[in-house]
Amino acid sequence: MERSVARYRSEVGLPGTNDQRSRSLEFWRCEIEELRRTITKTEAQLRHFIGEDIAPLGLKELKQLERQLKTGVERIRSKKKRVISEHIKLLKSEQRALQEENARLQKRLHELPDANVSSRIPEPNACNAFHQQRIFLEGSHQ
Structure with missing residues (x-):
């Protein structure tokens, strides 16, 4: 066939x-x-x-290339601004959450029945004062 x-x-x-x-x-x-x-x-x-x-490249091609590059740079800057803005929003949200948690923990600390608990938590300046006093005492014993 x-x-x-x-x-x-x-x-x-x-x-x-x-x-x-x-x-x-x-x-x-x-x-x-x-x-x-x-x-x-x-x-x-x-x-x-x-x-x-x-x-x-001639003048015409160079001008066209320059326009294309400017457009590209503008797009990049725009995208960069959006990314930074989103990151800032995220950081602000995290900051608010941490501040709320800090306020909640401080409130709990002040509500504890033992009033001496708050005095047992050293403040930053108290730590420095304790450290300086220890250095002074060690120096006077030598």
């Missing part, structure tokens, strides 16, 4: 399967070449964006 179809195609002049394969192959060759050109062009643009290989 297959031979009959192939013979009919050749007699009538219809393209055979080999012609289809060659057309498909030619299509993919053209596609590959187009992709290579696109890659080369994109790589050149990337080099221009980082300031390399700009000597052959």
